[in-house]
Amino acid sequence: MSVAAARRSRKRGGAGRRPAAAEAAPQAWPGPAPDATVLLAWYDRHRRRLPWRAAPGEATDPYRVWLSEIMLQQTTVKAVIPYYERFLAAWPSVSALAAAPLDSVLKAWAGLGYYARARNLHACARAVAALHGGRFPSEEAELRALPGIGDYTAAAIAAIAFARRATPVDGNIERVVARLARIEEPLPAAKPRIRRLAALITPPRRAGDFAQALMDIGATICTPRQPACGLCPWSAACAARRAGDAGDFPRKPPKTRGRPRRGAAFVALRADGKVLLRTRPGHGLLGGMTEVPTTAWTPDFDAADALADAPFPTRRWRQVPGTVSHVFTHFPLALCVFVAQVAARTAAPAGMRWIAREALSQEALPSVMRKVVAHALAAEAGCENFDFASNRAQIRPGIVKESAH
Ligand code: SF4
Numbered sequence: 001m002s003v004a005a006a007r008r009s010r011k012r013g014g015a016g017r018r019p020a021a022a023e024a025a026p027q028a029w030p031g032p033a034p035d036a037t038v039l040l041a042w043y044d045r046h047r048r049r050l051p052w053r054a055a056p057g058e059a060t061d062p063y064r065v066w067l068s069e070i071m072l073q074q075t076t077v078k079a080v081i082p083y084y085e086r087f088l089a090a091w092p093s094v095s096a097l098a099a100a101p102l103d104s105v106l107k108a109w110a111g112l113g114y115y116a117r118a119r120n121l122h123a124c125a126r127a128v129a130a131l132h133g134g135r136f137p138s139e140e141a142e143l144r145a146l147p148g149i150g151d152y153t154a155a156a157i158a159a160i161a162f163a164r165r166a167t168p169v170d171g172n173i174e175r176v177v178a179r180l181a182r183i184e185e186p187l188p189a190a191k192p193r194i195r196r197l198a199a200l201i202t203p204p205r206r207a208g209d210f211a212q213a214l215m216d217i218g219a220t221i222c223t224p225r226q227p228a229c230g231l232c233p234w235s236a237a238c239a240a241r242r243a244g245d246a247g248d249f250p251r252k253p254p255k256t257r258g259r260p261r262r263g264a265a266f267v268a269l270r271a272d273g274k275v276l277l278r279t280r281p282g283h284g285l286l287g288g289m290t291e292v293p294t295t296a297w298t299p300d301f302d303a304a305d306a307l308a309d310a311p312f313p314t315r316r317w318r319q320v321p322g323t324v325s326h327v328f329t330h331f332p333l334a335l336c337v338f339v340a341q342v343a344a345r346t347a348a349p350a351g352m353r354w355i356a357r358e359a360l361s362q363e364a365l366p367s368v369m370r371k372v373v374a375h376a377l378a379a380e381a382g383c384e385n386f387d388f389a390s391n392r393a394q395i396r397p398g399i400v401k402e403s404a405h
Pocket of ligand 1: 222227228232233235
């Protein structure tokens with residue numbers, strides 16, 4: 001979203017997103033409500049030490065809270081930490097991030113997945129710089145009007161960075177509340193009720209610590225499969241623990257997964273060691289990221305027709321044994337991979353470019369494309385694996401050799 005679009009959205013008060021206040025009136029907690037002071041006392045002793053968290057008594061930086069919350073969407077803490085630290089080193093403030101080229105941000109994000117987040121991150125930084133003088137607003141409604149900030153992230157920033165009484169509810173917190181109240185209604189229909197119940201137990205003071213305590217309980221104790229109820233500060237108040245069926249909550253509807261899609265990817269290797277790449281369209285799946293040329297990805301893909309979409313009409317295309325598999329949120333993908341060696345003078349087709357193999361690790365290649373290129377380069381070198389960081393193909397663990405090109 002552009003700054004102008006963000007400005008329009010701001011005037012609309014974030015139209016299209018339902019503010020928490022618009023939900024139905026609060027209802028009573030079913031049975032005795034869990035006591036926030038018990039959770040906060042537990043948090044004071046057992047809080048996780050995370051790089052974006054201020055130490056007790058330290059001022060909280062809204063930029064760090066926002067950056068971490070965006071990165072943590074659909075992503076584990078372990079995967080996020082190195083990215084967070086690299087971003088903070090490269091762009092120590094929201095103004096610095098706003099001034100960075102989008103391409104640099106996409107490259108730094110490569111490998112973290114869900115790439116719309118990176119584009120929104122950059123758009124949001126620009127909007128904060130242009131509309132708020134480089135300072136994040138503290139009101140949930142104003143935060144929600146910024147690109148990439150939905151109900152959860154707005155509430156998390158308001159509570160953690162600005163000590164507002166707000167209740168962020170993500171998947172972890174949904175699980176904890178659904179178990180505490182033993183909510184029979186399945187997700188996602190139960191979400192509004194879960195949000196209301198979470199808001200009911202949020203204390204007027206230390207709402208940020210309360211939110212982070214809930215996040216910690218969800219991540220470390222009230223885990224999806226085997227909750228460690230014996231370690232939980234709220235075990236006495238938990239309805240599902242009392243009933244002995246905590247693992248069955250939250251209730252979920254039967255799973256539906258999108259139809260599998262298939263396609264072909266083309267890894268063209270020039271004799272001077274360069275690889276042919278292109279940039280995906282700015283919007284949609286993997287928008288703005290880098291890829292090798294591919295066919296369309298469809299359920300009825302026919303490998304016999306694949307070479308009609310190859311970037312060069314050469315007979316040198318050779319199909320690499322095996323396929324590259326990747327699971328996106330809405331569908332699983334299987335790509336067969338073709339490789340061709342071409343002459344050093346070969347020009348890149350329109351919209352494509354040659355990139356030195358040593359520079360591949362700096363490209364905004366999403367995980368699926370890293371797998372494709374690694375699969376092709378390892379096959380060309382007659383090896384089992386290709387490591388981007390060292391630009392080497394590995395024969396077997398512990399032995400490496402330069403791959404051929
Ligand atoms: S008692 Fe068990 S199920 Fe209930 S909130 Fe704590 S860890 Fe989760």
